[in-house]
Amino acid sequence: MQSPLPSLRALQAFESFGRLGSVTAAARELGVTAGAISQQIKLLEAQLKMPLIMKDGRRASLAPGAHAYHELLTSGFDKLRQAQGLLTERMExxxxxxxxxxxxxxxxxxxxxxxxxxxxxxxxxxxxxxxxxxxxxxxxxxxxxxxxxxxxxxxxxxxxxxDVCFPVCSPDFLARHPEAARPECMGTLPWIDIDWGPAYASIPRLGDWLSAQGVPVPRDKPLSVHSLSSSALEAAAGGHGIALAQHSFVSVDLRLGRLVQLSSAVIPMPExxxxxxxxxxxxxxxxxxxxxxxxxxxxxx
Structure with a gap:
């Protein structure tokens, strides 16, 4: 059967004494009296049934058989101090x-x-x-x-x-193609696609929005396909064509007038x-x- 662990206070007093080399220094580090340090070490010696310190006149030091025990204790307290430092750093x-x-x-x-x-x-x-x-x-x-x-x-x-999605284009593109504001005409104009990859196959595209409005999907291939929605929106803002935009991604560009919303009809993102x-x-x-x-x-x- 394993012996019960000594009190943490006694272990801390002994570890501090052995590392700093004096009862006074240990007391100063732990914010207690020198008498309290000595008392805790005596309690630890009584529980371990072995001497931990020896005295040469008024000078005290680790007993020969206590060095290995103290070394392991110091290693453990170092880890505790590191853990506390990590927690403090995270909190601050x-x-x-x-x-x-x-x-x-x-x-x-x-x-x-x-x-x-x-x-x-x-x-x-x-x-x-x-x-x-x-x-x-x-x-x-x-x-x-x-x-x-x-x-x-x-x-x-x-x-x-x-989020929800709707078609957008630049003011310049709309000025050149006023029919872009009519869903039945969008599929005949240059358009910009967004493809996030096979893991996101359910993400809506312009054809999905047109289908939801009951009009044909684009007959021609997109002018460009972008893996980033931001890249597709920049292409649209540059006047290249129509893109299906998410409200959360395009609200600033709409407010700044870089893009215009072509319809109030929206379709939802799946998730x-x-x-x-x-x-x-x-x-x-x-x-x-x-x-x-x-x-x-x-x-x-």
Whole structure:
């Protein structure tokens, strides 16, 4: 049967004494009296049934048989100090790290980040735009903004919003092709497609929107196909053709007049966008504030 562990206070007193070399220094480090350090070491010696310190006159040092025991204790306390340092760093970190789908970061999050008011001072953001989902353990250090079923791989998630789609083009393109405002004519004009890849085959395209309006899909191939929605929107803003845009991605360009909405009819995205995180991340006050803020922003859209 294994012997019960001594009290943590006694172990801490002995470890500090052996590392610093004196009862006075150990007392100063632990914020107690020298008498308390000596008492804890005596209690530890009684429980272990072995001497831990020896005295040469008024000078005390580790007993010969106690060196190996103290070395292992120091190693354990070093790990405890590292763990506490990591926790303190995480709790005091004022940098919010966010991994997200590129266009979601660029077109939805970026334009509103300056509205975030961090508690008790300033905050900086580190944004990583990628389609690759981070490993779940990394979400103790960052948030993840993603779409649909991809969020299910992460420890915690909340839906941000359920987006809708509609066709857009540049003002110049509409001036050159006023018939673009009529759904029955859109399929005969240059158009720009978005393809996120086989994992997102259900993402709507312009043909889906036209079908929902009861008009034929485009007969010709698209002028260009883009894996990033932001790239397709830039092509549309450049006057190249009509693109099916998500409301969350295009609202700023509509407000600035770079793009115009060609119809009030919309079709929904199949799934919502999510914010994901792991439990350890919310030990940080700024991270908690950011999560509450972004959920509020999403509700306001």
């Amino acid at each position: 970190d004022r940098e919010v790290k966010i991994s997200g789908l590129p266009t979601l970061l660029l077109k939805w999050l970026n334009p509103r980040l300056n509205r975030f008011g961090a508690p008790q001072g300033s905050v900086s953001f580190r944004l990583e735009a990628t389609h690759v989902e981070p490993e779940p353990q990394f979400l103790n250090r960052m948030f993840r903004l993603t779409y649909g079923a991809a969020s299910e791989a992460h420890p915690h998630r909340r839906a941000l919003f359920h 919502p966008y999510h914010i994901c995180w792991a439990p350890g991340l919310l030990e940080n006050e700024v991270a908690r504030a950011f999560l509450n803020w972004i959920l509020s922003e999403a509700r306001g859209d």
